[in-house]
Amino acid sequence: MPFFSTRGRTPRLAPELDDAVLGKLLKRLLSASRSSMPGETEICVAQIAQLLEQDSQNTDRRAHRLSVLAEFLAESHLPGAWAKQEPRNARALALQAWSQLERGRGNGRMTDAAATWKACLLAAELDPADPSPWVVMLGVARLERYAEREVFAVWNEIVARDRWNREAYLSMLAHLSPQEAGSLAQVLEFVGSLRTRMPANAPCASVELAAHVMQYHSAVARGGTEALLARNHWNGERAAQFLDRALATWPSPAFFSHAAAVADLNLLAYALTAAGGPRETAPVFDAIGGKVTSWPWRVDGDPVLAFETARSKAR
Template sequence: MAFLSSRRKKARLAPELDDQELGRLLKSLLATTRTGTIATTDLCVAQISRLLDQEEGDWDRKGHRISVLADYLAASHLARSWTAREPRNANALLLHSWTQLAVGRSQGRLESADAVVESCLRAAEILPQDPTPWVILLGVARLERWEQSQAFGVWNEVLARDRWNREAYLNMLGYLSPDEAGSRMQVLDFVDALGARMPANAPCAATELTAQVVQYQAVLDRGGFEALVARNHWSQTMAAQALDRVAHTWAQPGFLQHARALADLNLLAYALLAADRRREARPVFEALGGTVTEWPWRAGGDPVTEFDQGQRRAMAGQ
């Protein structure tokens, strides 16, 4: 994670975050996929395969890379082509499955949930120690509104392989929300149970703050008087405590080391500004080095513009 001097870098969207190898691969894919030839497909597959093979056993990094690649390749046939060529390649199956999930999220439904489930289970057979197939299945559970017994069964499979898997916790947070298959009380119970035993710098450390930001943005979305006083959310005990627990530790060099640490710092910067705690937001922006994530900034408009304006306010301390 890059920490800055007082000189600010230009704000920019970077789905790879600080993963430089992934960033180079995305640029290479952009340059080589335009022709659509067989040779191009072979080259792209080789590059992706090489990158994913590097992180075998680092499930946090692998999950980050596959999720970013899946979003990037959602409109292409590359992942499908790779699976067709290598049907016993677990990473090909996982990338294809996550790509289908990315398309399903954008459309509100999966084209074929059964096909995604089958691909994930085949990958799980090939790599039984890998939590990634089960993480993808949690995403399927959300879109398909699986019964809670099924969703929790998949959840337990993830935890057996990767106790603090970031994507899994955020998926369960969404699944248990009143907008999906749960209730506000279930969200509170889930967050409370996590906080009681989670290491402060675990990959899933942002689960509690994510829940608070989601609730805050829901108030903004209702508009009217509620939106005008939405800032009051951050003076409530649970929201204030969630911020207090992380405001002075996350931006410290080396404290957060997981693959999506910069995404969590974006969340923290946003929440501190929403709570009008601008001085505390300043070191967070400095730690980000201009790296912007779509969420949560897109709730206010263009993410880069929102981030840049927030950064200026934090640096001014006003």
């Protein structure tokens, strides 16, 4: 990944991260959404299909592209148009279902969870090795508060296909949190089970750090003395050790190979900033360039401004 490029250093929200081909398609789709040219839908659908068939064996890259496109197109007619055009295309079905999930997240509930679930099952039948339909089903199960046995049944289907699926682990972390269906004890148990088995550079390597950031945010949100002392979370043995290990390895351009590595670096930069170590954070910002993720920076207001302020302190 071109972490140390001298280009693109001006901070901007970059949902595509360092996927330049995806970034070009997002710009093309944005331009098309403002156009009324005949045949525009067909052209856009063809470009989406072509992108999702590239690197067809790289399920991690395809999942990243699917998730970004789904959020970008959540209110668009394009996913539905593609699925209608090719009703037995696993990619089309997965994108349609994922975009419906993203729309549901925005609204707080699914419009038709059963239809989305059915589309995922068909996509899984058409491509049994692909974990993405099951990742979408996990999201639906969380949003619709399905029974715990259904959530874990879907979880088992995902890890059987992709042992370290990043999206699935972060989704399950959120499900087990006190804000959803679990507790802090369940979060700690989940993270602890990963700590001894997961490769250090696995696609889901950020799960433990995400758990720490969630605990930090919870303390800040409670206000009062807890908010004032929230920074002390990063002085705890587990948190401090994790930050030290991540700082020593994550910024290296050869360490990570998964598609969302830049998102993990954003999370690390945020955590180091929250811990009060601005000078230590400089190598991480260098590795990020100017590619800003909305979360976790948005918790402090405008994400680009929060990122830029933290980066200026680091320098």
